[in-house]
Amino acid sequence: MKSYKEEFIHFMVDSKVLKFGDFVTKSGRNTPFFINTGFYRTGGQLKKLGEFYAKAIEESFGFDFEILFGPAYKGIPLSVAATEAIYEMSGKEIGYCSNRKEVKDHGEGGSLLGAPIQEKDRVVIIEDVTTAGTSIRETYPILKAAADCDVLGLIVSVDRQEKGQGEKPALLELSEEFSMKTSAIVTMDEVIECLYQKPYKGEVIIDDDMREKIAAYYKIYGAS
Numbered sequence: 001m002k003s004y005k006e007e008f009i010h011f012m013v014d015s016k017v018l019k020f021g022d023f024v025t026k027s028g029r030n031t032p033f034f035i036n037t038g039f040y041r042t043g044g045q046l047k048k049l050g051e052f053y054a055k056a057i058e059e060s061f062g063f064d065f066e067i068l069f070g071p072a073y074k075g076i077p078l079s080v081a082a083t084e085a086i087y088e089m090s091g092k093e094i095g096y097c098s099n100r101k102e103v104k105d106h107g108e109g110g111s112l113l114g115a116p117i118q119e120k121d122r123v124v125i126i127e128d129v130t131t132a133g134t135s136i137r138e139t140y141p142i143l144k145a146a147a148d149c150d151v152l153g154l155i156v157s158v159d160r161q162e163k164g165q166g167e168k169p170a171l172l173e174l175s176e177e178f179s180m181k182t183s184a185i186v187t188m189d190e191v192i193e194c195l196y197q198k199p200y201k202g203e204v205i206i207d208d209d210m211r212e213k214i215a216a217y218y219k220i221y222g223a224s
Contacts, residue, residue, distance in 0.1 A: 008157075020034075021053070054082055054089050056185040063090050064093055068083050068097070069126065071138070082126055096112075117147045120149065122152050124151075124155060127157075128172050158180075158188065162223055170223070
């Protein structure tokens with residue numbers, strides 16, 4: 001595992017973004033682990049987060065695109081943090097853009113904020129996590145309605161490695177459905193590899209009991 005991936009996993013634990021227990025996902029699945037980027041709440045955390053995303057984006061897509069689109073609401077700070085980090089890393093000016101939940105009818109108006117999406121712009125979508133692909137299926141039409149842009153792909157923080165609407169992994173489904181590349185900073189396999197029975201700051205985050213709960217969850221929702 002690359003060192004920045006392990007650093008990112010520990011960063012999620014420290015920020016209380018990665019949690020283990022009993023939760024319900026947006027798609028209604030009862031899950032023993034949860035990733036909530038809403039717990040990145042300080043400037044220092046967002047700066048670090050942007051750097052991790054920037055490294056993963058460079059690895060998967062390079063920086064040869066025009067727009068990083070973060071769906072409202074959690075995608076807004078993600079797109080800002082990542083474009084700032086990309087600029088610091090490479091000097092490349094990439095515009096950030098997000099949608100509004102409610103269309104603005106005054107000022108500049110419209111349903112988008114940030115950099116305008118132009119015809120033929122190359123766009124990468126940035127998300128916190130994708131479970132069944134629900135939010136991306138809501139986001140893609142928004143981008144296509146804005147302009148005849150080229151959606152290159154999707155980057156998320158954690159690939160939960162679950163099946164989407166069928167038996168295939170959710171990210172693979174989205175890749176095939178929208179003809180785009182999908183990627184993640186880390187996968188749940190990497191999270192387990194990093195934390196299972198390996199004390200971090202004096203605590204074992206994933207012990208045998210939690211490992212069994214995760215395995216039971218994947219028997220139901222794991223992708224084939």
